Amino acid sequence: MNLTRTTLRINTNLKQAAEKQAAKEHTTLQAIFNDALEQYLDKKTRQTAKKLVFHTHDLGKPLDNLKRSDLYPKI
Numbered sequence: 001m002n003l004t005r006t007t008l009r010i011n012t013n014l015k016q017a018a019e020k021q022a023a024k025e026h027t028t029l030q031a032i033f034n035d036a037l038e039q040y041l042d043k044k045t046r047q048t049a050k051k052l053v054f055h056t057h058d059l060g061k062p063l064d065n066l067k068r069s070d071l072y073p074k075i
Helices: 013-026 029-046
Strands: none
Touching: 013 029
16 A cells, blocks of 8 residues: 555544544544545545436337338439
8 A cells, every 4th residue: 555644634523533433443543534535535436427328219110121222213
């Protein structure tokens, strides 16, 4: 895992809650923030992906047996 140092400014009560959760889970504050950010980004990625819908239309009688003479008049 490639780690980068950064500085964040977060609400004091949010940091305290994260520290309590880290202590409860016997993990680090860094792991809590990494996990939370990863879940947030994963959720946002799923929200932006849209399901493709292909609409079909009835084109009538199949015309797969046409000949050139059916389309062009004889010259």
